[in-house]
Amino acid sequence: MKPVDRLEYAAPQDRAPRPGPDGARVLVFFVVNVEEWAIERPMPRQVLPAPTNAPVLPDLANWAWHEYGMRVGFWRMLKACEARGIRPTLSVNGRVPIAYPRVAAAARDAGWEFMGHGFRQVPTHSLHDQEGMVREAVAAITACTGTPPVGWLAPGLTQTLETPDLLAKHGIRYCADFVVDDVPVPIRTAHGPLWSMPYSVELNDIPMMMVQHHRAEELHDRTCAQLDRLLAESATEGCKVMGLAVHPYISGVPHRIGVLERTLDSIARRPGAVFAQGREILEWWERG
Template identity: 55%
Template sequence: MDIRTPRERLPYSAIVDRDPLPAPQGARLIVWPIVNVEDWDISRAMPRQVLPAPTGMAVTPDVPNWAWHEYGMRVGFWRLKQAFDRWGIRPTLSINGRVCLSYPRIAGAAHEAGWEFMGHGYIQMPMHQVEDPREMIARTVQEIAAFTGRKPLGWLGPGLTQKLDTVDLLHEAGIRYIGDWVLDDQPCRLRAGQGQMVAMPYSVELNDIPMMAVQHHSAGEFLQRVTDSFDRLYQEGGEQVRVMGIAVHPFLSGVPHRIKYFEQAFEYMLGHEGVQFMTGEQILAWYEQAAPARGE
């Protein structure tokens, strides 16, 4: 397997030089909502912390921060799902494979509602710490397929982490789009294995982890940032269709003091014509038809 750097996988392309893509149903903006659900292993260091240990030293087991995440799975997820059900929007579920076993109530509700399942590692830990990435990817795909009846087409690395050969391993496992390469407002193609992979416009800016857990903004920042981004992309979409990814986590956006800003942001976008809310799988199907792949 040839190990390629990102620049070797992805030719540079200026968006102002591209031919306009035929938009789905005449839309000028595609909104891609993603809900991330994860399994935090109590035997490991927690992926995020809201409450540092009293001495500033990381501890294991880290029960307070595990419980912070658990609130999202017990309560926060259901606030988010209620909102999506009310709007008739089917988001993409970025899901650790083990969630299908440890939280079948959540996985079952999302599957019943028709949400797309996107692989997000087996448990929440960086790809760089996985001893056998090929086996982990296969196990994640297997768990999702066993639960939903079909293999996922999309992948998001835990914390967007990947190694230089991860794209090839994912392509080998049947994955056809990834959210880890946050570098464009449109889908674009990467060289992967013996074929190609589509990099989907995920987001680290319209994402409640950097916004709330890392940068510690006030709850209303989510509404401001989403609507400001929407306005600009909606304007630019009049000439060249754009894709806007929005990523949330139940333990952050699903809590009482933030949920209203999440709801207000989506209600604002729903008030505009020429906007399509799509899953990653739907965006992939549109893009493959709008810009067919060419042989290398």
């Protein structure tokens, strides 16, 4: 099915306002994305174009750019979250517990939710066996955490027209690839409903810093503008969800981590804004 055939259209005023858990007015779905970038493949993104713009393999410069995030940037983010009592959702390749067991164990022990992010960091469209990839990713996360993941975010939010059916078949209950609303909405599948989870392609340090080339402060200013409007709307439209996405190799570097910390502090200071993992948001929404 095409996405439009999987989703019912509904305007905010078509829904009965739903109160948030414990009086929350906006649930902040804070996502930290961790990935494995294999040196044998082209890098998923580039910060430094190759000389003469000719693609190179191995792409050491851009591999190292990401590797810094896994070796150093992640630990800055972990400290920032621990200092504030925040437990994010970890969008994680199934390969990460194998390639970076130290990182996976630290996130698991800190109580972060693990959300499937493919098995390897490659577009879904390039796979010959998409169902096998979903199965591998679910098994790898389950082996690391002891609990099967209930959420999914594909590398680059990539899907084929059959992806929702395969996710639901293998126990995934929410998917963050459908950035279509400020609350979860049902996605039709051959195996029962899959819920969309409000992620963000704009409150996201990849498009913000690497594509649009904003200064780091844009993360704080844009996040606060979004949150303030959602808080105001919640008075008549009920509790909403705000996605915020960051990556250790971008927001975990020394010249940006302070802005991320200030952003988290600004969120926490706003009455009614509550950090929540995807699993917690789903449980609230399904309770009705």
